[in-house]
Amino acid sequence: MKQYISNLFTQALTELKNQDIIPETISVSIERTRDKSHGDFACNAALILAKTAAMPPRKLAEKIIQYLDHNDPAIKKFEIAGPGFINVFLTPQAYSNIIKNILENKDKYGQSNIGAGQSVMIEFVSANPTGPLHVGHGRGAAYGAALANLLTAVSYKVHKEYYINDAGRQMDILATSVWLRYLELAGESLNFPANAYQGDYIWDIAASLHREQGDIWRHNTNVVFDNLPDVADKELHIDGLIQRCQQLLGDSAYKIIFQRALDVITENIRLDLEQFGVVYDQWFSESTLTNCIDRLAEHTYKKDGALWFKSTSFGDEKDRVLVRDNGQFTYFASDIAYHLNKFERNFDKIINIWGADHHGYVARVKAAMTALGMDAERLKVLLVQFATLYRGTERLQMSTRSGEFVTLRELRQEVGTDAARFFYIQRKSEQHLNFDLELAKSQSNENPIYYIQYAHARISSVFRKLDNINHEKANLELLKNKHEQALFVTLSRYPEIIENAAAAYEPHQLAYYLRDLAQDFHTFYDAHKILIDDQDLCNARLSLIAAIQQVLRNGLTIIGVTAPEVM
RNA sequence: GCGCCCGUAGCUCAGUCAGGAUAGAGCGUUGGCCUCCGGAGCCAAAGGUCACAGGUUCGAGUCCUGUUGGGCGCGCCA
Numbered sequence: 001m002k003q004y005i006s007n008l009f010t011q012a013l014t015e016l017k018n019q020d021i022i023p024e025t026i027s028v029s030i031e032r033t034r035d036k037s038h039g040d041f042a043c044n045a046a047l048i049l050a051k052t053a054a055m056p057p058r059k060l061a062e063k064i065i066q067y068l069d070h071n072d073p074a075i076k077k078f079e080i081a082g083p084g085f086i087n088v089f090l091t092p093q094a095y096s097n098i099i100k101n102i103l104e105n106k107d108k109y110g111q112s113n114i115g116a117g118q119s120v121m122i123e124f125v126s127a128n129p130t131g132p133l134h135v136g137h138g139r140g141a142a143y144g145a146a147l148a149n150l151l152t153a154v155s156y157k158v159h160k161e162y163y164i165n166d167a168g169r170q171m172d173i174l175a176t177s178v179w180l181r182y183l184e185l186a187g188e189s190l191n192f193p194a195n196a197y198q199g200d201y202i203w204d205i206a207a208s209l210h211r212e213q214g215d216i217w218r219h220n221t222n223v224v225f226d227n228l229p230d231v232a233d234k235e236l237h238i239d240g241l242i243q244r245c246q247q248l249l250g251d252s253a254y255k256i257i258f259q260r261a262l263d264v265i266t267e268n269i270r271l272d273l274e275q276f277g278v279v280y281d282q283w284f285s286e287s288t289l290t291n292c293i294d295r296l297a298e299h300t301y302k303k304d305g306a307l308w309f310k311s312t313s314f315g316d317e318k319d320r321v322l323v324r325d326n327g328q329f330t331y332f333a334s335d336i337a338y339h340l341n342k343f344e345r346n347f348d349k350i351i352n353i354w355g356a357d358h359h360g361y362v363a364r365v366k367a368a369m370t371a372l373g374m375d376a377e378r379l380k381v382l383l384v385q386f387a388t389l390y391r392g393t394e395r396l397q398m399s400t401r402s403g404e405f406v407t408l409r410e411l412r413q414e415v416g417t418d419a420a421r422f423f424y425i426q427r428k429s430e431q432h433l434n435f436d437l438e439l440a441k442s443q444s445n446e447n448p449i450y451y452i453q454y455a456h457a458r459i460s461s462v463f464r465k466l467d468n469i470n471h472e473k474a475n476l477e478l479l480k481n482k483h484e485q486a487l488f489v490t491l492s493r494y495p496e497i498i499e500n501a502a503a504a505y506e507p508h509q510l511a512y513y514l515r516d517l518a519q520d521f522h523t524f525y526d527a528h529k530i531l532i533d534d535q536d537l538c539n540a541r542l543s544l545i546a547a548i549q550q551v552l553r554n555g556l557t558i559i560g561v562t563a564p565e566v567m
Numbered sequence: 568g569c570g571c572c573c574g575u576a577g578c579u580c581a582g583u584c585a586g587g588a589u590a591g592a593g594c595g596u597u598g599g600c601c602u603c604c605g606g607a608g609c610c611a612a613a614g615g616u617c618a619c620a621g622g623u624u625c626g627a628g629u630c631c632u633g634u635u636g637g638g639c640g641c642g643c644c645a
Contacts, residue, residue, distance in 0.1 A: 082587085085588070130645095326643080330645095357639060427580070427581095458604085458607095461605055523609065525604085525605095526600090
C-alpha cells in the first residue's frame with residue numbers, strides 16, 4: 001500500500017522535473033499519518049524540494065497535486081496541510097482489498113522479496129559445550145531464531161549455524177573435572193579445584209562412566225596431586241592437573257572421557273534448544289577447522305616469543321596475538337579460521353549474534369577478514385545485551401562457575417516456551433532486558449503474550465459456533481464503522497512491519513505490532529457482535545476476523561510462539 | 568584513561584537507523600462496562616523541562632558537539 005502511494009508521487013515528481021518546475025526529483029518518503037484527520041498517508045516532498053525549486057513549500061505542494069493521479073480507484077483525495085505536507089486520503093475499496101489479499105495469500109501474506117533469494121548465514125548461541133544453557137543464552141536463541149524467520153519471510157535463504165567450541169583449554173578443564181568426580185565416585189577423596197566445573201551435570205557424566213567402566217581409571221589421590229603447582233595459583237594448578245590426567249590415563253582413555261563429556265553436553269544443548277523451538281541447519285565443530293595463519297603471513301610478526309597479527313593496519317586499536325609463546329593458538333586464531341571458512345562458503349551475508357561483552361572483538365575479526373582479502377562488509381555482528389533475571393522485585397544472581405544459575409530448561413519449565421520466547425524478543429536486542437519470572441508466568445492481563453494469543457483463540461471460538469463457514473463472497477464494503485476501518489489500516493501495515501523488522505534486524509517491532517493488532521481486534525469484538533442476523537454483514541465480519549486471525553498466526557509463527565485455538 | 572551501548576510517564580519499555588504535525592504503549596493508580604459470539608476482555612481519567620547544555624534548520628526525542636549518570640569492553644582468558 002505504501003509502495004503504491006509512493007509510486008503515484010514518483011510519477012508526479014518526474015513529470016514536474018520534465019517540465020523544469022523542479023531541478024531534480026528525490027526518492028519520496030511516504031509516511032503513515034499519526035492522526036486520522038491528516039488522512040492515511042502523508043508526503044513531505046514539497047518541504048524537501050522547496051529550497052532547490054526556489055518556491056514556498058505550500059505552493060510547490062499545489063503543483064505536485066496537479067500532477068498526481070486523482071482518478072486512481074484507491075484515492076479519495078489529496079490535501080495540503082501544515083507547512084506543506086500533502087495528505088493522502090484513501091477510498092474504502094482500497095482497504096477492503098487488503099482482506100481479500102490476506103485470505104488469498106494465507107501464510108504467505110506479509111512476505112516480500114527484498115531479500116531476493118540472497119543467502120545469509122546466522123550463527124547464534126554457540127555457547128561453549130562445558131555446561132547447560134542458562135537464561136542468558138535464551139535471549140540469543142530467541143532473537144536468532146526470530147531473526148532467521150524474519151529474513152526467510154523476506155526471501156533470504158537462511159542457514160542457521162551453531163559453532164561448537166570443542167577445542168582448547170576449557171574443554172580440557174571439563175574433561176579433567178569429570179575425571180576428578182569419577183575418582184571421588186570410585187572412593188578417592190580430594191580437593192576439587194575451585195576453577196573446575198562444579199555443576200551437578202559433571203557428577204552425572206562421571207557416574208555414567210563409572211557405572212560402565214568401574215574403577216579402571218582410578219588412581220590414588222596422592223599420585224594424582226603429587227608435586228602439582230600450589231592452589232595459590234589456581235590456573236597453574238589446574239593446568240598441572242590436566243597434564244597429570246592425560247599422563248595417568250593415556251591418550252585413548254583421556255579421549256573417551258573428553259568425548260563423553262562433549263557428547264553429553266552438546267546433546268543436552270541441542271535438545272534444550274529444540275524444545276525451545278530453535279533448530280539449526282548445521283552444528284559446526286571447532287575441531288574440524290584447519291588453521292589459516294600462513295595465509296596471514298605477510299601481516300604477522302614475532303615479538304616476545306609470540307606470533308602477532310598486525311590488526312592495527314586494518315582499523316583495530318591494537319595488534320593481537322595468534323600463537324602464544326607456549327605454542328598454543330589463541331581463541332582469536334580459531335575465530336579467524338572459522339570466519340574465513342564462513343566467507344569461503346560464499347554466503348552473501350554473514351550474521352553473528354554475540355553477547356554485548358564481545359563487542360571488542362568485532363574490529364579484530366573484521367580486520368583479519370580484510371587482511372585475508374575478504375569484504376568485511378559481508379559480516380554483520382549483532383550484539384545482544386544481557387538479560388537480568390528477577391523474581392518479582394528480587395534480583396537473581398547468576399554465577400556460572402559455581403553452578404548457581406537458572407538454566408534455560410528451568411525457565412522453560414517454569415514460564416513455558418511461548419511466554420519465554422515472547423519476553424526475550426519484546427525488547428530491542430541492544431537494550432538491557434529485565435526478565436521478571438513472576439510476570440512471564442502470570443496468566444493475567446499483565447502478560448502481553450496471553451493478550452495476543454487470546455485474540456487468536458477468541459476468533460477460533462467464534463468459528464467453532466458456525467456450522468458452515470462460507471464468507472468468501474462477502475461484501476467487504478459493508479465494514480464501515482471506525483473499529484473495522486482501524487483494523488483495515490492495522491492489517492495493511494503488516495507487510496511494512498515485516499520488511500522494516502527484517503531490514504533492521506529487529507523482531508521486537510513485530511511483537512509491538514501484534515499487540516496493536518490484538519488490541520484493535522479486542523476493541524472491535526467488544527463493540528460489535530459478529531454472529532448476527534444480517535447475513536451479509538455477518539459474512540463480511542467473518543472475513544475480517546479470519547484475516548485478523550491469519551495475520552496473528554503469521555506473526556506469532558515468526559516470533560516462535562504458538563497460536564492456540566483454545567486457551 | 569580510551570572505545571562501544573544505554574538514559575523517554577511511578578515501574579517496564581516503543582519511537583532515534585531514514586528529522587515532520589498535539590511524544591506513545593503496557594503495568595500500576597482512579598472511575599465506569601457482563602440478559603450479549605470466551606471479562607485472560609472493553610471504555611475513560613490522571614501521569615512528561617524526552618538526563619543536562621549548546622549547535623545545525625522551515626522543523627530536533629531523533630542529527631552534531633560538550634557535560635553528566637549507569638552498563639560493558641580494553642589479557643599471550645575463553
